[in-house]
Amino acid sequence: MGIYKMLPVIDIFDWLHHAWEKPGNQRRMGLILLWIYLAMLTAVELKRLGFYPVWLPQPPSSHFYSIHLAFTLILGMELLSLIFIIPSSLSKSMGKQFEILTLILLRNAFKELASLPEPVQITFENIINVAHIGASAAGALSVFICLGFYRRLARRQRFIESPQMRMHYVLSKKILSLTLFVIFAGMAGQDIWNFIQTGQSQHFFENFYTVLIFADIAMVIIAQRYMPGYHAVFRNSSFVIGTLLMRLSLSSPPLISPLMGLAAALYVLGVAWATNRFSPNLEMSDSTP
Secondary structure, three states, rough: OOHHHHHHHHHHHHHHHHHHHHHHHHHHHHHHHHHHHHHHHHHHHHHHOOOOOOOOOOOOOOOOOHHHHHHHHHHHHHHHHHHHOOOOOHHHHHHHHHHHHHHHHHHHHHHHHHOOOOOOOOOOOOOOHHHHHHHHHHHHHHHHHHHHHHHHHEEOOOOOOOHHHHHHHHHHHHHHHHHHHHEEEHHHHHHHEEEEEEEEOOOOOHHHHHHHHHHHHHHHHHHHHHHHOOOHHHHHHHHHHHHHHHHHHOOOOOHHHHHHHOOOOOOOHHHHHHHHHHOOOOOOOOOOO
């Protein structure tokens, strides 16, 4: 009966999830992102012309930073979608993490553009930045291809037979997701405030992926209560290793980061294939409870 005492909290999560996924709200968020992007472009241009107010936080000097900022905000939206998808499926959650990884790699490529002169010119001084752009773009494409194979391999593996136990498992994951939402909101608010004050970000995505590692461990422990079988424990724990490899990718040097991301994608792809091939209770669907 303990889980039912948390139903008011779970109702909050369901309300937030519904509000976030509502098409009208998604369109409004897209419009807000567009205006932020245009505002940053305008601020950079005003600074270059000498008309930007000195009493406001100073924007960067490169117009390319506007692209970096736009991708950062898009990634924030994708992280929120990841939080809300956790209760539905562990395999879908892992797929969403790889979607975010591809966008982070693309964001890193655009970030390197800010180091190039305007108009863009390739010289011996900035050739390393061009190499970083190519490596990040190639890494994003490679991970995207692995993600396509992963989705084809994703299958439903029913380790919980009791409908009541499955419901309890989903409710437990919703509580965990709501906790992640609160942590996300707190970290995002702190990072935005720091950006306003200093113009610098405090590695928000790297820090949140660290939180995701602990959240995945909590997921494994929660799952242990409802599906203690060896194959379920192996599958869930192996996915945590995938998250860990992604986290290491985010903190690696620019030329190593795409390779680490690809290694994470190949590893999870191998886990999906192996658990599909050798695990019991396999069903042809990817909606794991």
